[in-house]
Amino acid sequence: MKLVLVAAVALVKDRRVLLAQRPAGKSLAGLWEFPGGKIEPGESPEVALIRELDEELGITASAQSLSPLAFASHSYPDFHLLMPLYLCRDWQGTPHGREGQAIEWADINSLDDYPMPPADLPLLPSLRAL
Numbered sequence: 485m486k487l488v489l490v491a492a493v494a495l496v497k498d499r500r501v502l503l504a505q506r507p508a509g510k511s512l513a514g515l516w517e518f519p520g521g522k523i524e525p526g527e528s529p530e531v532a533l534i535r536e537l538d539e540e541l542g543i544t545a546s547a548q549s550l551s552p553l554a555f556a557s558h559s560y561p562d563f564h565l566l567m568p569l570y571l572c573r574d575w576q577g578t579p580h581g582r583e584g585q586a587i588e589w590a591d592i593n594s595l596d597d598y599p600m601p602p603a604d605l606p607l608l609p610s611l612r613a614l
């Protein structure tokens with residue numbers, strides 16, 4: 485089974501977390517996910533996330549602003565996903581969907597209203613505990 489490493493982040497402001505909707509045409513289209521993406525060869529998870537936050541949302545974050553929150557380990561039919569989820573409360577800029585994706589500040593107590601990839605569901609208690 486192929487192991488795929490993805491870095492993701494919960495951007496948290498007050499009691500809200502930023503979710504991004506996967507665009508039509510991609511795998512798991514329409515589901516709400518944490519911003520992030522595949523870790524490229526030679527990248528640390530933090531460096532990958534800083535790059536993805538710029539590419540996907542147009543914001544700047546530093547490695548020191550990323551703290552470990554939880555991780556997902558989930559078998560999809562064609563690969564196994566290992567995804568550290570970081571917490572970030574401090575960044576520069578205003579997030580906007582730079583790749584045409586919808587984004588939303590979801591109330592941490594209303595995450596059930598956002599259909600998410602199956603890998604993400606075990607991560608939600610860590611968020612609610614914040």
Ligand SMILES: Nc1nc2c([nH]c(=O)n2[C@@H]2O[C@H](COP(=O)(O)OP(=O)(O)OP(=O)(O)O)[C@@H](O)[C@H]2O)c(=O)[nH]1
Pocket residue numbers: 490491492510511512516517518519520521522565601602603604
């Ligand atoms: N960024 C992100 N990816 C997630 C989450 N949950 C989850 O299962 N994934 C999966 O992790 C994989 C990598 O995400 P990615 O953001 O780099 O993938 P991508 O947009 O290039 O999609 P692709 O796999 O269609 O090429 C995808 O298969 C995605 O479905 C999540 O909360 N955030």
Ligand SMILES: [Mg+2]
Pocket residue numbers: 519520521522536540
């Ligand atoms: Mg991505």
